[in-house]
Amino acid sequence: MPPITLWFLQASRSIRIAWLLEELNLDYDVKFYDRMKNMKAPPEFKESCGNPLGKAPSLQDGNLTIYENKIKVLQWIHAAEATFTLHALAITYARWTIPEHGKANGDLETMEKGLSVNVQKDLDWLETELSLSPGPFLCGDKVSAADTMMQFSINFMMKTGLGTKGGNWPNIEKWLKACDETESYQRAVRKTGHKI
Template identity: 50%
Template sequence: MPQITLYFLQASRSIRIAWLLEELGLDYEVKFADREAGKAPQWLKEEAGGLGKFPTLRDGDVLLYESGNITEYLCDTYDKSHQLLPPLGDSKRYAVLQWIHASEATYALHALAILYARRFQKDGDPAKTEEALSINVQKDLDYLASELEKSPGKFIMGDEVTAADTMMEFNCDFVFAMELGTQGRKWPKIEQYVKDCQGTESWVKAQKKTGHKL
């Protein structure tokens, strides 16, 4: 049995870690669950422990939460060639880490604010709230599009997948699929970026192994 177990909730950030594991060429077991009434089932929360959020990763005796944290751990532990995350002291490491942290602290934060407003706002005008919140999402996407234009390849850092991509692909796919803040606008460069990410052999393997879909 593989020593790595990925606790995977459908339609969640869990695909980030499955893709990363495939990029690293690691053997891993998937504990998969569909959502029940939009939430993680209790059995998966109990098996994973912690806050009951996903992805969760077990590597032997090590139990890890938060996709950014799991990403850094896996890269630092298993990416001996430093292809996905450059080593400590290398300035390129911090360029990749910028995207690892921005994927949650900026991109997910702004998109989820709209999703939660749709679901839970009781007073006021939901459409106006969403329009106002959309400004941040569109600025985020504009910035990513401009950085992709500067990239010497089809991924954020160039022609090879890095941890920046394994973290950011989900955000883009999620925002476009749910139309969170897009307000009818299109970002062809980012749409192509998502296709390129999902066209990699490693992403395809991760999707098939986990059954991921939005």
């Protein structure tokens, strides 16, 4: 089989694909790139990853380059980006772009409080769905693409406090722990050096 190559940008969603490849026990090579000081991908990544948008992750399987990443699994795959990450990124961008005087006079705090409503509703939904799962993962006893996609979004939100202030989601914490403890996730982290 032709080699699979994962174009991996540090502190990004790339860990999802590394984890999924590990879960599938597929051999792959990793091309590592650190973010620049402005948190953007370096030009070398954009020029060589095969993705016309220059976004991570990008995956090459022989001549095929993939760069866009059962119905329940599909629902979570889409929700990871189109719902959870979308709402959390609004807060991220506010933190990055509001000038210091806006932070000092409370504008950022007011904005975050308003934007957090959607994030907390999303987390409440996930909390309920996890309580209904027949196993420790989103769709049962085994890791699926639903978990590999959702875990990064939720982990990022929790670790950076994006809209989570004052919330308590024990099922989510238990699920994140179960994800983090899988051998396949740990292998993906070791192989890529992933960090948030």
